[in-house]
Amino acid sequence: QTYRNNFENDDFDWFSFNEAIIREHLKGGRKAIAVDPSFIPKSGSKTPWIGYFWSGCAGEYRRGLEITGIGVIDVDNHECMTLGSVQTPDNATLESCGKNLVDWYSSYLISIQEHLKRISNRVVCDAFFSKATFIKPLCENDFHVISRFRNDAVLFYPTLEKRTGKRGRPKLHDGKIDFENLDTTRCTEYKVDKGRLYGLKAYSKALKRFVILAVWYPMDGRTDKWQLYFSTDEMQDAKEVLDFYRTRFQLEFCFRDAKQHAGMTNCQATDFRKLAFHFNASL
Numbered sequence: 001q002t003y004r005n006n007f008e009n010d011d012f013d014w015f016s017f018n019e020a021i022i023r024e025h026l027k028g029g030r031k032a033i034a035v036d037p038s039f040i041p042k043s044g045s046k047t048p049w050i051g052y053f054w055s056g057c058a059g060e061y062r063r064g065l066e067i068t069g070i071g072v073i074d075v076d077n078h079e080c081m082t083l084g085s086v087q088t089p090d091n092a093t094l095e096s097c098g099k100n101l102v103d104w105y106s107s108y109l110i111s112i113q114e115h116l117k118r119i120s121n122r123v124v125c126d127a128f129f130s131k132a133t134f135i136k137p138l139c140e141n142d143f144h145v146i147s148r149f150r151n152d153a154v155l156f157y158p159t160l161e162k163r164t165g166k167r168g169r170p171k172l173h174d175g176k177i178d179f180e181n182l183d184t185t186r187c188t189e190y191k192v193d194k195g196r197l198y199g200l201k202a203y204s205k206a207l208k209r210f211v212i213l214a215v216w217y218p219m220d221g222r223t224d225k226w227q228l229y230f231s232t233d234e235m236q237d238a239k240e241v242l243d244f245y246r247t248r249f250q251l252e253f254c255f256r257d258a259k260q261h262a263g264m265t266n267c268q269a270t271d272f273r274k275l276a277f278h279f280n281a282s283l
Contacts, residue, residue, distance in 0.1 A: 007274040014084045014280040015115040022083065022119070028076030032122040032146065032244055034251040035109065035129070037088060040065040040279075046270040051090030067279050068105065070112075071251040072119055075243050080250030082258075082283040083115070087275060105129065106137045113141055122146060122233065124248040132207050135232060139209075144233035146244045151179075153228055154205040155213065157186055173203040179226050182215060190239040194219045199238020204230070214238035258282040 039055040042064045053066035066088040073080045086108060089097075094104060109116065109123065116123075123138060127148040135145045149155070156173035163170050177183075187198040195218050202213040214229040215238075231241045258264040264282035269275050 004274075007269065007277045008271070009277065010273040012277070015112065018081070018083050019115070019119065022072050022081045026072060026074040026077070026079060026081060028074035028079075030075040030240075030244075031120045032073050032075065032124045032247075033083070033109075033116050033120055034071040034073045034080060034248045035068065035105070035123060035125045036071075036248070036251050036255075037066050037068050038255045040067060040265055044270065048270070048272050048275075049087055049090045049093060051092070053088070065275075068108065069251060069255060069283065070109075070116075071254055073124065073244070073247045073250055075247045078247055078250065080247070080254055082251075082254045083119075084112075085276075085279050085283055087272070087279070100133075102129070102131055102134045106134045109143075110137060110141050113143070117142075122244065124244050126248070130206075130230075135207055139232055144231060144236075146229070146231045146233075146236075146241055146248075148245060149204075149228040149230060151226060151228065155228075156203040156205070157183065158201050158203060158210065177202060179215060179228075187215070188238065190237075192216070192239070192242065197238060197242060199241075201234065202230075207232075210234065212236050212238060212241060214241040216242065254283060 039053050039062065041062070042050055044050070047065065050063065050065060052061045052063055055062045067085045068088050069085045070083045071080045072083050089104060094100060099107070121142055122144045124146045127150060130147040130149055138145055155177045157175060157177060159171045159174050161171055182198060184198065187200045190197040190199060195216050198215045200213055201210055203210050209232065211230040211232055212234055216227045216229065218225050229241050229245045262282040264279060267275060267278040269278065
């Protein structure tokens with residue numbers, strides 16, 4: 001009964017509590033906010049916001065719950081600790097608010113930006129979040145996003161032409177980037193393990209903005225298996241973009257440990273407050 005009473009407590013500030021622990025243990029100089037959803041299996045008709053969500057382990061949509069996990073990654077030490085989590089609304093709830101899932105993710109991060117910016121204004125997320133509807137609101141609120149494009153993303157080289165001074169909008173970009181025949185004269189090459197890394201500034205058609213692009217090719221020389229990482233912070237270099245993105249995966253280990261050792265998937269409550277307390281306590 002004591003546990004049940006405490007789990008109804010929705011006044012506990014998990015973000016400040018976890019931030020104090022993070023500052024004590026993550027000592028690296030380069031930190032960022034990692035964002036990743038995680039599927040929670042759950043059944044029953046009384047559970048709030050139960051619906052169909054993507055399960056990465058199953059590779060398909062399954063009925064249950066989803067939490068949006070927010071962690072802090074330490075790039076220098078290749079570590080991650082959880083800052084907090086929140087339950088993701090189901091489709092019916094989102095539709096009643098006139099939002100889609102991507103809109104909700106961005107609006108939630110903006111709503112807690114005071115907590116996040118005390119640690120870092122860089123947000124690292126996977127390729128699902130590389131959409132203008134997610135990135136534009138965050139950039140407008142002084143965040144920088146590091147993520148990954150699909151391999152068939154449409155990107156352009158920045159123009160080399162000087163401004164003519166004539167009327168009209170100046171030219172922004174040159175031809176489309178062909179990643180099978182990358183123009184290395186426009187790139188900076190970096191030394192990395194198990195592959196080749198090229199960095200350049202590029203214009204994204206989908207995002208309608210310039211980004212710092214990191215193009216990684218595998219060691220075996222295959223040019224059809226490139227990976228495209230990017231950052232909206234034009235002061236970063238491509239090597240740092242790759243380091244930040246790869247460290248993002250450490251958040252998955254926080255989910256794994258919470259599920260395997262702290263019983264994150266075992267809560268049978270049907271109350272928002274109890275579920276939220278249980279998920280955050282497990283993480």
